[in-house]
Amino acid sequence: MAGSSYGTLFRITTFGESHGSAIGGIVDGFPPGFELDFEFIQQELDRRKPGQSRIVSQRKESDRVQFLSGIFEGKTTGTPIGFLIPNEDAKSADYSHLEQGFRPSHADYTYQQKYGHRDHRGGGRSSARETATRVVAGALAKLYLHSHGIKIQAFTDQVGAIRLPESLIETLDWSDSESNAVRCPDPGYAAAMEQRILEVRKLGDTIGGCVRCRVTGVPAGLGEPVFDKLHAELGKAMLSINAAKGFEIGSGFEGVAQLGSQHNDIFNPDGTTQTNNSGGIQGGISNGMPIHFRTAFKPVATILQDQESINTAGEIITLGGKGRHDPCVVPRAVPIVEAMTAIVLLDFLLRNQTFKS
């Protein structure tokens, strides 16, 4: 019970189903006296919303956030920031066929098992619509981190089997990643990825991919061993995003084949390191180098093909593919990855602010 809060000192709590009247949340612990850039917050929401390009869901949601508290004369007051995003295009009728049926690899079955009574419309609470509230909280956190020189940037580095080579990554201008629908900073790879997504959509199918995230300007010292290590919390935060199946920091899964003598990051005299296999975190604490990690997202479970499944009575049924869904979740996951990263970092930044005796 009670799994809809995240964070210790900077804490977000969210509510809302895809087909209720609104979703929203409460951001508690945001530092006071901070002037908010509301346009930026809305832009972040727009980066996540459906309908923004031809490779994402065509569901229409204007996703306008309304702030209800915690802000006075444009500045934060240190008290909780309540906010709402009304649900507009909730066509409940679209989902009546799901009242009794469990969609494969969705949360329909597990919510039914856990709660007994559930809102079957559009996935209810398990819908990715919930992540819009994370983007709002994350945008607030980002603004604060920006003012302390911390910059978070994510991009698509894999769609299906098409993966941006490691060697290319250091040479990229990451700011290009917003210039295309797939959110990959390399134009050639971006085109290939977009092509693949369109092919898959034509099949009525879906495909997975990975998001890479890099954070610069992080001071050394963030993270609270032994359990609340910085990369452990980042991992939890990423894995809590819908459709996430994997997380790796620094050298990750591929680094296991290296020898220690290759993998070790040798120090420069100023405390920076010559390589960054550690991904900016050592012993669970940031070391001042850029933090970088990858998150894997499975192919979206909703497909536009008929699938065999079962209903609540355990009878075999055929589910027809309907609805307006994403052929690939990854482009829209980019701002969500950034948002959760910002939320984790701000919490650790505040947890690290202890007296030095």
Next chain:
Amino acid sequence: MAGSSYGTLFRITTFGESHGSAIGGIVDGFPPGFELDFEFIQQELDRRKPGQSRIVSQRKESDRVQFLSGIFEGKTTGTPIGFLIPNEDAKSADYSHLEQGFRPSHADYTYQQKYGHRDHRGGGRSSARETATRVVAGALAKLYLHSHGIKIQAFTDQVGAIRLPESLIETLDWSDSESNAVRCPDPGYAAAMEQRILEVRKLGDTIGGCVRCRVTGVPAGLGEPVFDKLHAELGKAMLSINAAKGFEIGSGFEGVAQLGSQHNDIFNPDGTTQTNNSGGIQGGISNGMPIHFRTAFKPVATILQDQESINTAGEIITLGGKGRHDPCVVPRAVPIVEAMTAIVLLDFLLRNQTFKS
């Protein structure tokens, strides 16, 4: 601050440095009236301890756990279980050369940055010695889970580039994994992995690898969306283990290349699924299928070769390779992975025990 506790209803808190007088912990929230098998607990500790085979550290620690509270007449009382493991073979002199120097890819530098004052001997709090306390807490959790039909089994599925093929895994007798030093259930792969570790040790070097874990008998319904999803907490728990760099659940990173129509797990009439790409968790909640995931461990940072590094004054120094360390952490990580899995699952089991109205 305060990162040494884990869990909500079943909560472990640990203390201790590698070279202090003892390490230990407090297990709070263990159900009352449960008869403990102390021999099993000690066996679990023995699976983790150094010196058990020629491919692990030769440091000598008998690792005898002493229980101080929470147990009466052999049964738990529901009150906190305090326990100690004395440190025996702490040769502090071995580490005097590290007082001023930062070992590459260790936590020396980040602890110095965060805390200012640190116990440099053997890594202090950041030493993997700390994980012995997790094994004790995990053994308690395992015993309870066993009595509810939940079984956790981990094994080594990759050392360096040698990886057990996915196709083999279903055919293995996992109980064989304890029959060899490397803890891989396939005798052929086990021999190759052990050979590789010995080669690497001869070079004075180290190598990484992966641990796979499978849990059977988990009831549907565990996990607390939207942030405390079951696989998100498992990910955090695994990533909090020393040297862990990656986590994947079910199809993980490789699943991203699949199409949704391939990846979706089709239901059988009884609610089980024909495939298990979900890894036993859908929407963050267990679905009753076996849970399976992998954790990546980097090559150990301590090598027996000279390395260039810096000291606290920012001067370049040469660190000579000394000490008694593991050429590959993976075999000893197997029981730690199991322990953290047990801790996470017991907490969720208790969190799920709400009234049904």
Next chain:
Amino acid sequence: MAGSSYGTLFRITTFGESHGSAIGGIVDGFPPGFELDFEFIQQELDRRKPGQSRIVSQRKESDRVQFLSGIFEGKTTGTPIGFLIPNEDAKSADYSHLEQGFRPSHADYTYQQKYGHRDHRGGGRSSARETATRVVAGALAKLYLHSHGIKIQAFTDQVGAIRLPESLIETLDWSDSESNAVRCPDPGYAAAMEQRILEVRKLGDTIGGCVRCRVTGVPAGLGEPVFDKLHAELGKAMLSINAAKGFEIGSGFEGVAQLGSQHNDIFNPDGTTQTNNSGGIQGGISNGMPIHFRTAFKPVATILQDQESINTAGEIITLGGKGRHDPCVVPRAVPIVEAMTAIVLLDFLLRNQTFKS
């Protein structure tokens, strides 16, 4: 930071200032499948709202709660219940004189010191308006507790120096307490208390009082020693209500003058006790007897008299008494005391639902 959440498994998080557009909250961890009585919830809000009688503030707020999530077809789904109460009668102009001045014994000064930037209108976040959100969450909890036979009833037992004698309390019909504006179940005392409040109001002054609360039907076993003792959490919850200055359980402050031989509650063969000086809680755990405790509320700080004070520049100013406030907070505190009691009890009820091995 982040002090606007309460509870572990049943957790409420609130937001909102007295003069923003709305206040509201999120109730997380409410058990699923429970049919809600919305009329009851509104009645509870009506018991707290201003303007309900001549002895309370005449501020007009219809206080209509809107539920936004977590409820489907009239039943809870186990997912977070988001709700809003719009602010209607927020006359910000009334408070312009407070922008620079600190009202004595209000939170103006301390919020300024803590946060630097604050919403001065009507006390902002420190306004008792915030307690309306507690009443909503408490009403939900009450409904659930009712269905398990747990009944919470509070009443006014002291206004100024007029205190209902202990000897009378056992003979009262507590259900009478809602029959008068002051919420005291004894008609004679109620009349005297109301008279006293009207006198004080005529002086432009305010007065304090006490609320007594009794809970019946509580099963033995609730409470989590050694820190989360049931009466310790009840104390925290009561003291978190605006204007609360004291809490006592069972025999409380007066019991200290007794001898142990008088104070001890002798058992009956069925485990009930002949007296109840313990107040239904022993060793921090409910014993199955009725829980009873008292909470002291100071005289409201806002008075309709001129007071000397200081402004943000540290200059002495005269604050004129204005606004529409309560001469005595106690009658309206009664439903808030009940609400917080329900919130605490439901959380402990859920925390107690562990497997028995």
Next chain:
Amino acid sequence: MAGSSYGTLFRITTFGESHGSAIGGIVDGFPPGFELDFEFIQQELDRRKPGQSRIVSQRKESDRVQFLSGIFEGKTTGTPIGFLIPNEDAKSADYSHLEQGFRPSHADYTYQQKYGHRDHRGGGRSSARETATRVVAGALAKLYLHSHGIKIQAFTDQVGAIRLPESLIETLDWSDSESNAVRCPDPGYAAAMEQRILEVRKLGDTIGGCVRCRVTGVPAGLGEPVFDKLHAELGKAMLSINAAKGFEIGSGFEGVAQLGSQHNDIFNPDGTTQTNNSGGIQGGISNGMPIHFRTAFKPVATILQDQESINTAGEIITLGGKGRHDPCVVPRAVPIVEAMTAIVLLDFLLRNQTFKS
């Protein structure tokens, strides 16, 4: 479950029964680099231990604390501080008569109801022996607070009906409170209180009392509304101490009879107040004035007289008065009140250390 931890950033977790081999705890989140005064810590323990005067229990415990981690070269390292206090004088045989019987107004019955299986010896976990671990953690917190100019002093202000008049309190030299066994700073009242305790002891009976606590040097700004108000947490902490039945801050229960115009604390130009009915806390946040509060302790339940009671079979039995217990818990409660106060304040001090933007 899991109620043996207290605090958010500065967190203590304790374990231990009165008749096990040891009690102890883990202090997590103590700031690093702080030089500890071990003699002071032991002195604090000595203030709590039994056998220190003729008016307290004659049980013999040397109560020597052993620190096991988190300290290096005499200074804290920022990692968890584990500690032990061995139990020495645990005469289990003394309690064999309690295996089946429930002592009136003890926790025997409620622990049996909650946990089913319990350590009946000397109250087990519910014994006040547990508070020794709080004194150790509190002594650490005190040392840190001292270094920031925060001073905590408690004393006995009531034994039975003998209460130090409010008017005397401002004129006392509080440092005199340690000069007598009863820990009351007024020699005349101290003598009368001690006389009363001796009379009661002669009767084989016990008596209650109150402890007053005052904290000076607290900066404005501590406390986290709306639930984690400073006085609400202080109340919880005090009420979590064995035998505590009531808590009041500032004017407390007596203040309810005042008018607002009398009760309001008028500001001086420097932000201090002319009176301190608020007890140093307004709106849940410290205002920089001394914090003062009182805690009521009931008469100890263990008396040296025969009492009627029941056993686990529900049969009526006679319990003979045995054992070595305190006729009045208040003198030994003084250092415990101080310890819990220090723990609460250090946690809030750390929670308040956020960036100011």
